[in-house]
Amino acid sequence: MLELTNLSKTYTAFEFGPLDLTVGDEVLSVLGPSGSGKSTLLSLIAGIVDPDGGSISLHGRRLDGRPIADRETGLVFQDGALFPHLTARENIAYAATDAARVDELAATFEIADLLDRQPSTLSGGERQRVALARTLAAEPRALLLDEPLSSLDTSIRRRLRSELHALFVDLDIPVIYVTHDQRTATALGDRLAVIRDGAVEQIDVPSRVLSRPETRFVASFTGTENVLPATVTDSVDGTTVRIGEFALRSTETVGTPTGSTVTACIHPTRVGVHAAGGVDTEATNTLTGTVDQWLNEGTEYRVLVSVAGLGKPLVATVRPAAVEGLSTEPGSTVGLTIPPEAIHLLPR
């Protein structure tokens, strides 16, 4: 178990922590924008940077104050940080206790045929495989990964993400995976911590962080693009809120009195888009709007719909298979449905 207690570090223009964090034998994804303190977190744990205060312990052993080499924390860098003057085999052997271990890891990461090549001749994905093999060769007691997939092509990233997932399942050590990519964070993390300005905004299982963000920042950073000001009009069996001219039902109870102002968060994936005549306009949480923009993002369409009287356009995502029957022309009318359980309410 990796335990950070009251951990802090102050730079000239940035303050990290104080942070309390416990990571068991699990994968903790740390998600945050650039400059939020993600890399500082790893640097503090690995010993590259000394904290100003607090403590770090791994399986009950204090790490702070110890040199990097004595921490047993494996570190995987964004670009792999392979030693350029050594071959892939020599890179892995640098950390391995015996040659057999090199071959074993080479088989695991499917890099046996790359072992005699110099790092400069390897692709980004191959370099990261070698870097992972090298890190695991040292048999670390915790694994720290600093955006190892961020510089890879989408297809290679997907494949390696899937392989990492399989690898992490077999690793019974604390793993911290730092990224600014929400998909990678949710795909790999048993838990997800959203970090901002050196502090954890929310930490929970990924599905809960996505569906029930606790702050507006978490909501917007995890892809909840529809963040709307709302007023509570009824709090019986859930909550009815007024957004613009519309009364919408949420299954959530916010505990604030009628008339108070809240923020309604609706994830684009939860907004249903239908043909104009395909929805019952009298039904709960049903709206009609005009399409401003259809954006083909490959795996899904992103639709921007203006709803008169709502205050701001709604964003929805539509799977390609669901597009049939819908008019994708800007200006065309569509029906929108929002399930009551998809409206997440935050006190303002």
Place this chain on the structure above:
Amino acid sequence: MFPRQSQTESARRVDWLSVSYLLGALLLCYYLLPFVSLVTSQPLGVVAQRLTSPTVLSAASTSLTSSAASTAIAAGLGLPLAYWLARTEGPKQTLATAVVVLPLVLPPIVSGMLLLTIVGPETLLGRLAAENGIALTRSTAGIVLAQTFVASPFVVITAKAAFEAVDPALESASQSLGKSRLTTVRRITLPIAWPGILAGITLAFARAIGEFGATIMLAYYPRTMPVQIWVSFTTLGLDNAFPVAVVLVGIAVVTLVVLNTLGSNPFE
């Protein structure tokens, strides 16, 4: 129509890259011609005769041993300093770098004068050393002190740049794999920075073997090659100095070739 027009235009355009190469070649000739002129102007017999002269042999031996010693000292002390400068930031680093550069901007004869105030026969250090049987002036030790002062900045400055070019993440990666700082520097940092370090060592050796101004202030005797050339020139004239100069050029060229063959990494 279009391609023909394009070709005509490109033919008319001045090829600035070729012009710049030409300018570079001009400088290269300026370096090379005096060497060729010196070597070809001196009868081989005279050069060979000078080569066997005990005075010249002694000067050559003094130059080689003192330059090797001062370069070794420059590397031994300069590399740790260069590494510290490369991995440190702030006013201390800036000040230390300025101090390192100081001997480079001083006229060598002034460097010699400065050193005399520290290691001269009448100074505390000079007297202490003399009492223990070590002469810091008019000795090989004096030559080494003078050469180290003027030549070592080449090692420090060049190695600093070479160390700075090594990504600190590589050192962090090595240490996170359980290797100590010393092992990391030996197996990762030095091999990667080695070409730059070797360039610095080569420059330092070349500067040391050609050192005259500071050396003549600290140690007129034993004579190094540059001092011997100067003595030949002032006592017997330019014609007598030229063959000795050819010998020095020969030694310098052979030394540079040897150092360059060391370009293969000795740390691997």
